[in-house]
Amino acid sequence: MSGSFFYSLREGLDGFRRAKLASFIALMTMSFALILVGIVTAVAVNLVGLVDTMRGRIEFEVFVDNGLANADMAELRQQLLQVRGVAAAQYISPAEAAEIFKREFARGDDKKGSSFLDALDANPLPASFRITLQKPFQNSAAVQQVAQDIEKLRGVDEVVYRRDLIEALDRYVKWALLIGSGFGIMFCVGAFLLVINDIRLVIHAKRRLIEIMQLVGATRAFVYRPLLVQGFLQGIAGGLLASGFIYLLYRLLLLQLGTALQLPNFLFIGLLLAGILLGLAASYLGARKYIQ
Amino acid sequence: MNVVRLSNVKVRYRGGEGLKNVNLLVRNGEFVFLVGPSGAGKSTVLRLIYMAERPADGQVVVGQFNSNAITPKEVPFLRRQLGIIFQDFKLLEDRSVYENVAFTLQVTGAKRKDVKRKVLRALTNVGLSHKRYKMPHELSGGEQQRVAIARALVNDPFILLADEPTGNLDPVTTQGIMALLEKINARGTAVLMATHNYSLFESRPSPRKRVVRIENGMTST
Ligand SMILES: Nc1ncnc2c1ncn2[C@@H]1O[C@H](COP(=O)(O)OP(=O)(O)O)[C@@H](O)[C@H]1O
Ligand SMILES: [Mg+2]
Numbered sequence: 001m002s003g004s005f006f007y008s009l010r011e012g013l014d015g016f017r018r019a020k021l022a023s024f025i026a027l028m029t030m031s032f033a034l035i036l037v038g039i040v041t042a043v044a045v046n047l048v049g050l051v052d053t054m055r056g057r058i059e060f061e062v063f064v065d066n067g068l069a070n071a072d073m074a075e076l077r078q079q080l081l082q083v084r085g086v087a088a089a090q091y092i093s094p095a096e097a098a099e100i101f102k103r104e105f106a107r108g109d110d111k112k113g114s115s116f117l118d119a120l121d122a123n124p125l126p127a128s129f130r131i132t133l134q135k136p137f138q139n140s141a142a143v144q145q146v147a148q149d150i151e152k153l154r155g156v157d158e159v160v161y162r163r164d165l166i167e168a169l170d171r172y173v174k175w176a177l178l179i180g181s182g183f184g185i186m187f188c189v190g191a192f193l194l195v196i197n198d199i200r201l202v203i204h205a206k207r208r209l210i211e212i213m214q215l216v217g218a219t220r221a222f223v224y225r226p227l228l229v230q231g232f233l234q235g236i237a238g239g240l241l242a243s244g245f246i247y248l249l250y251r252l253l254l255l256q257l258g259t260a261l262q263l264p265n266f267l268f269i270g271l272l273l274a275g276i277l278l279g280l281a282a283s284y285l286g287a288r289k290y291i292q
Numbered sequence: 293m294n295v296v297r298l299s300n301v302k303v304r305y306r307g308g309e310g311l312k313n314v315n316l317l318v319r320n321g322e323f324v325f326l327v328g329p330s331g332a333g334k335s336t337v338l339r340l341i342y343m344a345e346r347p348a349d350g351q352v353v354v355g356q357f358n359s360n361a362i363t364p365k366e367v368p369f370l371r372r373q374l375g376i377i378f379q380d381f382k383l384l385e386d387r388s389v390y391e392n393v394a395f396t397l398q399v400t401g402a403k404r405k406d407v408k409r410k411v412l413r414a415l416t417n418v419g420l421s422h423k424r425y426k427m428p429h430e431l432s433g434g435e436q437q438r439v440a441i442a443r444a445l446v447n448d449p450f451i452l453l454a455d456e457p458t459g460n461l462d463p464v465t466t467q468g469i470m471a472l473l474e475k476i477n478a479r480g481t482a483v484l485m486a487t488h489n490y491s492l493f494e495s496r497p498s499p500r501k502r503v504v505r506i507e508n509g510m511t512s513t
Contacts (some may be wrong), residue, residue, distance in 0.1 A: 004401055018386055212382055215342070216443070217372035219365070275468035292344065292364075 004222065012229030019205040023234070026198035030238030030278065031245070033191030034271050037245040040184035041267055047180070049262050051173050054165075055138035060131035060147065061160040062089075065149065068155045073127065076155045080129055083147040083153075087138035090130040097125040126157065140170045196282040203227060210290040220291060227287045228280055235279025235282035239272035246271070293320045295451050295482050296341055301350035303336055303509075311336055312509040314350075318484050319450065321500065325410070326486045327494045328506035334486035337506065338453050341484070342374055343367050363513060372400050373445030375452040375481075379459035381436045383428040383443075387399045390424040393443045400447065407461070416441040418472060434465035441472060451482040458492065470496055 016023045062080065064073065073091070082091040092100070137146060143166050147159045203210075206227070213223045250263045296318040303310040311333045313327060318324050326334050339345040342350050343362060352359035357370045383392050393411045402410070415421040418438040428436055437457060444452055454473065458466040477483045477500060485492075493503050505512050 007398060203299065208382070209384060210383065212395070213399050214368070215376055215382070216396040216399060217368040217370075217447075219368045222399060222401075245472075290369075 004225070008222075008225040008229050011028050011226035012233060014126070015202070015226065015230040016205065016233075019202050022198070022202045022205055026195065026202050027234060027237055027241070028236060029191070029198045030195045030275060031241040032116060033188070033195050033278070034238055034242030034275055035245050036191050037188050037274060038242055038267055038271050039249075040181075040188060041270070042145075042250075042261075042263060044177070044181065044184065044247065045260050045267075047177070048144055053167065054169060055135075056132075056142065058133055058138050058166055059161065060129075060133075060150070062129040062150055063157045063160065064127045064129070064133055065155050065157045066126055068127070072155055077129065079153050080131065083146060083149045085133055086131055086141055087134045087149075088132045090132075092128045093129055094123045094125045094127050097128060101125065131152065140166045144265035192278060195238075195278055196285060199231060199279065199282035200286035200289075202230070203283065203290070207290045210287065214292060223291055224284070227283045231281075231283025233279070234273035234274055234283075235277065236272065238279065240276030243268045244272050250276060293357060294318065295320055296342065296484065297353045298347075298458045299350050299353075301337075301340060301347045301352060303333075303340070303345060304348045305385055309333075309509050310348075311340075314506070314511045315507070316504055316511055318482050319481055320450075321477070321480050323474070323498065323501045324485070325490075325501065325503045326484060327490050327493065327503055328488065328507055330488055332488075332506045333509040334488075334506055336509075338376075338455050338484070338486055341453060342376055344369055364448065368400075372447055373442075373449055373451075375447070375449035377437065377440045377444050377452070377454045377457050379456040381428075381433075381440045381460075383436055383439055385428050388424065389420060389426050389431070389439050391426070392428070392439055393446055396443050396446050410446050411442075412444040414440075417445060417476075418442045432465070433461050434468055437461065437469055438472065441469075441476070445476065445481070449481065451484060452476060454483065454485040456487055457485065458487070458489075466492070474498065477492075 064076065068076070077089055077091060080086055131146075131150070133146065134145070137143065140163075143161065143163075147161060150156060150159050210223055210227075246267070247263075250261065253261060294317055296316065298314050298316040301311055301314040314333065316324075316326070316337065326337060327336055336345060340347060340359070341354055343352070343354070343357070343359065347359055355373055356372060357366065362370065384395065387395070388468060390411060393414055394407050396408060397407045412421055412424075415424055418441050420435060420438050420442065423431065423435065428439065431439065441452075441457075452473070457473070458469050461469060473483055473485065474496070487493075490503075493501060
């Protein structure tokens, strides 16, 4: 058993030496395919992350009726928190509202806004609550429902939110993800087919070896083993090369863009596993043709 | 004792003739010539014996194996008891003479320490132990066929199957290979040789030899 294990390992490694060019081409194709998979996955992860942050920023401003008593204000806050989908309700007093208003205008070179507010005797801004939503409610249908529920509450004057932003997110993100993953999957499948074909060529070069092994009485498992070992090693090599390339690309992008890009660790493990599976499957498919 | 028996065997090929009715018996230690024109079905008969082919009808018995009962898993173990050689030698071009012969032992899981001894013995039997480090392309056709014979013999088969073994060789080399096969047969290994050349039988008579004729997929004695 151990003798035949070392035989398979030796023959598997030997397979590269005996078909250098074909092995090299198969390795390059494999790395290319895995790099493609890696990039598609990384882009998808970052897009989903981006959309998630944008959804997290969905906020309601709930303006309170002018002249609502303080006790009623606390009561209203409790009621807001009980509305389905509401995660938090932050109270913003008229004074704070005025502060925010000034700050927003002071940002531009336009100082008129703040002086405009200063010119008034009384603060005209109402008290409000800033509402953030629970994750499952961060889409346009749910947002509308939550807004309606809040509007029914006593003491609420008006609910304001970026409806257009939420709807656009919902509409375009869905299509972008659908089309993007469609193309991604198509490219990856195409690349996988190339890999399978190239590894087939590697095995095609060994068809005589396979024929003779069977003639002199090697078992099927014994014929398969070195070929699968070769596919396995090819997969590991391809996975490592692709991982290395993607990591370098990631560092380069970080330097260039300076923004926070996500590169999850599971991507590297996934690439290695995908390489191994791809190598094994391609070797098996290639060998099956010549094995009775 | 019979080592090979084909009884009323038929093989059908899509669009081809295949075998219509083949009966063949090879007894222990015999040297049987299967003679017939090209396309008669000789190679198919040999393929039936090493069970690369299954009969559509009739049965093939080889040693303790029977075509009606053998499972695909058992076929390799049948082949370990056979030696097979071909017109085109079927050597591994990128391995030395020694490695070509050792190959049989390695892929059938022989013990390491036995390999060297058995390979050298087989190469000595075919007169090529001094060329064990050569590559096949450095050898003449006759020498390459001897390497193939050594590879076929290294597992001590009870029968040697030869499919036109001298088909690619000149007359002088052919005589050398025939003499070698006779020597192997004289030591007790049965030989079944497929050939279109009847004179190979005629020119070297021996009481151990026998001819079975095959034509259009049918045998006659
Ligand atoms: N794999 C195959 N598919 C279809 N026909 C075949 C196949 N192998 C052999 N034949 C046909 O079977 C007949 C016998 O072939 P074969 O045994 O090779 O003859 P021989 O070895 O005597 O020349 C021929 O007519 C040949 O064309
Ligand atoms: Mg033939």
